[in-house]
Amino acid sequence: MINRTPDRRSRSASDMSKKGYFFTIDVIIAMVIIVVGFTLIWVSFVSETQQRQPYFYAQDILDFLSTTTNQDLSVMPAVQELFFNGNITDLDRTALEQIGAFYKKRQTETSPEKKEALDTMILNYTATIVQNTVSSQYSYELYFKHELIYNQSGLSGRTQETSDVLVSAKKLVVIVIDHTGEENWAGQRIELSSPMLAEVRVWR
Amino acid sequence: MAVRPSKNNAGAASSQKRAAFIPSKKGIFFTLTAILIIMLFMIYAGMQRDLPELEKSTITRSRVTSTNDFVKSIEESYLKRALYAITHTALDAIIDEMIEEGAFRRNLSTDFRQIVLNGTVEDYRLASEDNPIITNTSELIAEEDRLLNWLNQLTELTKEELNLESTYAVNDLWLEQSGPWTAIAHLNLNYTVRSQDIVAWNRINVDISVNFSILGFTDPYIGIHTTTRDGNGNIEDYERRTINRTNESEWTIPRFQNMVLQGTYIFEPNSAPSFFMRFENNTGNSSCCGIISLARGDWDTVQGDNWQSRKQRARSYVDYQYWSVACYEGGDNGGLTGALAENDLRIGDLYNITKITTQEPSPEEWLELIANSQTWNPDPFYRFALDEFNEDKVFSTIKGARYRQMKTACRPDTTP
Numbered sequence: 139m140i141n142r143t144p145d146r147r148s149r150s151a152s153d154m155s156k157k158g159y160f161f162t163i164d165v166i167i168a169m170v171i172i173v174v175g176f177t178l179i180w181v182s183f184v185s186e187t188q189q190r191q192p193y194f195y196a197q198d199i200l201d202f203l204s205t206t207t208n209q210d211l212s213v214m215p216a217v218q219e220l221f222f223n224g225n226i227t228d229l230d231r232t233a234l235e236q237i238g239a240f241y242k243k244r245q246t247e248t249s250p251e252k253k254e255a256l257d258t259m260i261l262n263y264t265a266t267i268v269q270n271t272v273s274s275q276y277s278y279e280l281y282f283k284h285e286l287i288y289n290q291s292g293l294s295g296r297t298q299e300t301s302d303v304l305v306s307a308k309k310l311v312v313i314v315i316d317h318t319g320e321e322n323w324a325g326q327r328i329e330l331s332s333p334m335l336a337e338v339r340v341w342r
Numbered sequence: 343m344a345v346r347p348s349k350n351n352a353g354a355a356s357s358q359k360r361a362a363f364i365p366s367k368k369g370i371f372f373t374l375t376a377i378l379i380i381m382l383f384m385i386y387a388g389m390q391r392d393l394p395e396l397e398k399s400t401i402t403r404s405r406v407t408s409t410n411d412f413v414k415s416i417e418e419s420y421l422k423r424a425l426y427a428i429t430h431t432a433l434d435a436i437i438d439e440m441i442e443e444g445a446f447r448r449n450l451s452t453d454f455r456q457i458v459l460n461g462t463v464e465d466y467r468l469a470s471e472d473n474p475i476i477t478n479t480s481e482l483i484a485e486e487d488r489l490l491n492w493l494n495q496l497t498e499l500t501k502e503e504l505n506l507e508s509t510y511a512v513n514d515l516w517l518e519q520s521g522p523w524t525a526i527a528h529l530n531l532n533y534t535v536r537s538q539d540i541v542a543w544n545r546i547n548v549d550i551s552v553n554f555s556i557l558g559f560t561d562p563y564i565g566i567h568t569t570t571r572d573g574n575g576n577i578e579d580y581e582r583r584t585i586n587r588t589n590e591s592e593w594t595i596p597r598f599q600n601m602v603l604q605g606t607y608i609f610e611p612n613s614a615p616s617f618f619m620r621f622e623n624n625t626g627n628s629s630c631c632g633i634i635s636l637a638r639g640d641w642d643t644v645q646g647d648n649w650q651s652r653k654q655r656a657r658s659y660v661d662y663q664y665w666s667v668a669c670y671e672g673g674d675n676g677g678l679t680g681a682l683a684e685n686d687l688r689i690g691d692l693y694n695i696t697k698i699t700t701q702e703p704s705p706e707e708w709l710e711l712i713a714n715s716q717t718w719n720p721d722p723f724y725r726f727a728l729d730e731f732n733e734d735k736v737f738s739t740i741k742g743a744r745y746r747q748m749k750t751a752c753r754p755d756t757t758p
Contacts, residue, residue: 175380330427
């Protein structure tokens with residue numbers, strides 16, 4: 139049996155309380171390090187994801203528009219209406235080509251009223267297809283030959299100039315326009331457009 | 343008095359210090375462990391981020407993806423659309439030129455290649471049919487509609503907007519008729535697409551082909567033959583008959599009349615030329631793609647016969663026979679003059695078809711019309727004749743309308 143004097147006993151108790159104090163501090167510091175460390179790692183991943191996300195959104199919108207045909211979209215009432223009105227004549231056209239066809243028609247139109255009607259048509263057609271396809275925190279715009287033809291603002295309300303990250307995806311569009319049967323034209327006439335640039339910009 | 347610590351005392355102090363240190367080292371065990379864990383995670387996270395960077399991920403991958411996408415679009419979309427549209431523009435331009443000049447082409451494929459690439463075609467207007475001489479080269483389509491110009495536009499835009507270098511070299515271009523109502527335009531080319539030093543495509547002998555319908559094109563054969571000109575050689579009028587098919591097979595008198603009046607065509611594989619053969623005035627037979635329409639009774643023949651004098655030289659009103667057969671000797675005389683071969687389906691009797699005509703003018707009315715130089719355009723039309731083959735095989739169900747066999751209808755052709 140160990141026989142300790144009172145003096146030794148009190149020193150030993152003091153050591154023990156010191157050890158407990160060290161352990162507690164040690165655990166607290168370790169927890170802080172772990173929390174801060176993991177937070178930093180997570181934040182760096184989140185910020186990278188946020189930078190990559192607009193790229194995928196921009197590319198996805200462009201891919202979607204360039205692979206979905208009017209036939210695929212014909213279940214949509216707005217598209218059906220354009221078809222029955224004779225504004226959409228080719229069901230095999232992709233949505234991007236259809237927007238391009240409207241755009242080209244608007245370029246050559248001289249009547250301001252018809253121009254405005256075509257603007258509305260482009261806006262409605264595009265909105266029907268791409269509205270809400272991107273998370274609400276992102277804004278995006280669709281351009282044809284550098285001319286803005288559709289935009290949707292995200293919740294952040296930021297402009298391209300003040301955005302954290304701005305990503306652009308581009309694709310060329312070539313369309314064939316059949317003028318056969320149009321007013322002031324006898325016989326058939328098939329027109330080839332120059333290649334046109336379509337661009338989607340997404341930002342947050 | 344100062345006491346120097348003995349060696350033993352010094353050893354004890356050192357031991358105490360060590361003892362004091364060891365508990366504190368044990369005390370930061372958790373901190374060290376936490377630091378170690380975080381470092382391991384950071385290394386892992388760093389590796390995760392480094393992997394794509396090793397591939398120059400975001401930029402490189404997107405460049406490769408967009409270049410692949412562009413190359414795919416060239417072959418599946420851009421060139422097909424361009425070929426489709428330029429083929430239509432070129433054929434329409436050639437047809438208009440043929441009617442304007444009143445001359446058939448010697449080789450449609452050669453002309454097609456030239457006009458698609460350069461927008462020009464050789465002009466035969468002063469050349470004889472047997473010995474054509476190139477007298478001029480006409481520019482038929484605008485610069486922006488030519489394939490080479492369009493490819494230049496594509497190259498420039500690709501460089502400017504997508505930062506891709508591209509080159510195109512056309513090897514060949516030709517037309518092929520794939521059915522009575524369809525054709526294929528073929529384009530063979532080499533092209534390269536390069537995205538800086540990241541990725542490059544070098545495509546050799548790529549075949550691009552597009553199917554298109556011949557429906558809607560003007561028939562140059564009928565256009566040329568029906569053209570009338572004034573004293574200065576300017577076109578006064580011509581029949582712009584577009585290829586428009588009829589699916590009738592059970593022929594009745596009203597359906598037959600409609601075919602004549604509407605100028606529709608039917609597939610006839612045993613005797614008739616195809617649409618493309620009509621560009622070259624080739625009235626041979628195309629088993630895959632032969633088509634016929636019927637001439638109207640009020641059209642002049644190539645010999646200048648009009649409705650008044652046509653009785654003198656009977657002929658079949660099947661379009662390619664109407665102008666290519668100068669004198670059809672039917673009945674006992676054994677068939678058409680200058681038959682191409684013994685098995686020429688046009689050999690045989692010639693039949694007038696009736697019940698589809700209005701009443702013939704009386705002799706007095708005839709004289710009056712001739713005296714007044716009037717053209718009689720009966721509704722729907724007057725005299726109409728078919729050769730034996732077409733009457734018997736093609737429009738067999740209108741046999742009941744056969745009027746009479748013409749046995750002595752042909753008289754010697756005296757035109758030079």
